[in-house]
Amino acid sequence: xxxxxxxxxxxxxxxxxxxxxxxxxxxxxxxxxxxxxxxxxxxxxxxxxxxxxxxxxxxxxxxxxxxxxxxxxxxxxxxxxxxxxxxxxxxxxxxxxxxxxxxxxxxxxxxxxxxxxxxxxxxxxxxxxxxxxxxxxxxxxxxxxxxxxxxxxxxxxxxxxxxxxxxxxxxxxxxxxxxxxxxxxxxxxxxxxxxxxxxxxxxxxxxxxxxxxxxxxxxxxxxxxxxxxxxxxxxxxxxxxxxxxxxxxxxxxxxxxxxxxxxxxxxxxxxxxxxxxx
Amino acid sequence: xxxxxxxxxxxxxxxxxxxxxxxxxxxxxxxxxxxxxxxxxxxxxxxxxxxxxxxxxxxxxxxxxxxxxxxxxxxxxxxxxxxxxxxxxxxxxxxxxxxxxxxxxxxxxxxxxxxxxxxxxxxxxxxxxxxxxxxxxxxxxxxxxxxxxxxxxxxxxxxxxxxxxxxxxxxxxxxxxxxxxxxxxxxxxxxxxxxxxxxxxxxxxxxxxxxxxxxxxxxxxxxxxxxxxxxxxxxxxxxxxxxxxxxxxxxxxxxxxxxxxxxxxxxxxxxxx
Numbered sequence: 001x002x003x004x005x006x007x008x009x010x011x012x013x014x015x016x017x018x019x020x021x022x023x024x025x026x027x028x029x030x031x032x033x034x035x036x037x038x039x040x041x042x043x044x045x046x047x048x049x050x051x052x053x054x055x056x057x058x059x060x061x062x063x064x065x066x067x068x069x070x071x072x073x074x075x076x077x078x079x080x081x082x083x084x085x086x087x088x089x090x091x092x093x094x095x096x097x098x099x100x101x102x103x104x105x106x107x108x109x110x111x112x113x114x115x116x117x118x119x120x121x122x123x124x125x126x127x128x129x130x131x132x133x134x135x136x137x138x139x140x141x142x143x144x145x146x147x148x149x150x151x152x153x154x155x156x157x158x159x160x161x162x163x164x165x166x167x168x169x170x171x172x173x174x175x176x177x178x179x180x181x182x183x184x185x186x187x188x189x190x191x192x193x194x195x196x197x198x199x200x201x202x203x204x205x206x207x208x209x210x211x212x213x214x215x216x217x218x219x220x221x222x223x224x225x226x227x228x229x230x231x232x233x234x235x236x237x238x239x240x241x242x243x244x245x246x247x248x249x250x251x252x253x254x255x256x257x258x259x260x261x262x263x264x265x266x267x268x269x270x271x272x273x274x275x276x277x278x
Numbered sequence: 279x280x281x282x283x284x285x286x287x288x289x290x291x292x293x294x295x296x297x298x299x300x301x302x303x304x305x306x307x308x309x310x311x312x313x314x315x316x317x318x319x320x321x322x323x324x325x326x327x328x329x330x331x332x333x334x335x336x337x338x339x340x341x342x343x344x345x346x347x348x349x350x351x352x353x354x355x356x357x358x359x360x361x362x363x364x365x366x367x368x369x370x371x372x373x374x375x376x377x378x379x380x381x382x383x384x385x386x387x388x389x390x391x392x393x394x395x396x397x398x399x400x401x402x403x404x405x406x407x408x409x410x411x412x413x414x415x416x417x418x419x420x421x422x423x424x425x426x427x428x429x430x431x432x433x434x435x436x437x438x439x440x441x442x443x444x445x446x447x448x449x450x451x452x453x454x455x456x457x458x459x460x461x462x463x464x465x466x467x468x469x470x471x472x473x474x475x476x477x478x479x480x481x482x483x484x485x486x487x488x489x490x491x492x493x494x495x496x497x498x499x500x501x502x503x504x505x506x507x508x509x510x511x512x513x514x515x516x517x518x519x520x521x522x523x524x525x526x527x528x529x530x531x532x533x534x535x536x537x538x539x540x541x542x543x544x545x546x547x548x549x550x551x
Contacts, residue, residue, distance in 0.1 A: 006538065008292050009292070053367045054367055055319070057321060057368050057370075057371035058318075058321055058371075059321050059322060060360070060363070060364060060365070060368050061368065062367060062368075097365070097367050098365065103366065111467075112467075114470075122370075123366050
């Protein structure tokens, strides 16, 4: 059965995040009290990397179950890690863990174990900074992911397929995303084709549509286009999403429209919780 | 005559022996046998599993409740973690605590025949366990030789007499392995729901009965085989050396019939009444 390969150090998988850094990302995201879209997205990506590292931490180290890459697209299309990893593309997870640009301290509300909630200082490592400048060369960004995978896939035939997550707030200003997405998702390991998830964030105060199984309720041509290039969810991820109270059909795709920050994090979390992590 | 014990263990394929996170321990003189399966998703689970298995065999819970028994083990676990040299992610992970199953078995002789009075029923841990598990009848000392077992999680005990499986505990169907089991945690904050998931059973035994203790991968294979009308214990009884176990496990993993996981087996036989 496809999408069932065990993810291990011998057979790691990989994540590539494509982040829209166009000028319009300074507008507030829906439902986030005026927080800029670029800030919400960078918080979401940093939190996701943090969660992934904790999940793969064992004893004193982090096991390299994944390689991770963040590509920003706006004024340029380029790897978008800050700090010691600046300029790097696919980085083994243990190296990501050991090389944040900085570590902030934030306040988190946690359970006290007896039904109450207490405030606790937590470390918030930052690898990715908000940027909002330029246009939306989405096709070029997807092509860059594709070119990384052209090298990665032949070396990892037995691995769980790569997952590429694209977060954008607007229409591509180049020829993307359809032709580039087709090339990308045709790259396959023995366990299945590369998965492409798209997340359209927006300033409009309308309820999010997450994991839809048709484009019928999508409001415009651009969101229908993004839906059309989003991968159908494999059974294992469909079951996972259902257990997290998402409503899904049999042909639900990895697509979210107008996700607010909470939905964005839930969406990303499903995308990064592939089964059989050992 | 003393009980005979055979043990076999193998790490998950792709992992080193140092990364093996199951644990087992026994005391022949006390006739107690412990097994634990440290959850691979937590940190320092090997240390936690080892403390649970060893403590059950050496210093079993007695006269106190489960929390009191776990308390010193949790403190030992905390002091064994090298907090000073942990990077931020390892510290955050370790603060969540380590998780593990626990399976404990105790074999008992027949009580002295009348007119000697029966030994007083054990109070404390066992009584408390039975007390918190509503479906289990109150502790009664069986008339003949007997056994007791306690479990948290999905490490399993099988009692085999001749060519029959008499008892499987706590899981008795292969399908029961799908759920994520509740586990004992080295961080007390996570054990509030677990104490209601502690299961305890007892039963009569006959001299020569075999008791097999196994962690989940092998237990699942065992029950699947049994449900298909086979007698999976026979092949396990034939194992002599570690190398026999290694080739058995390796073949079953290749066939896809045994989950690639740390795999542990203990076979206990006591000829005495």
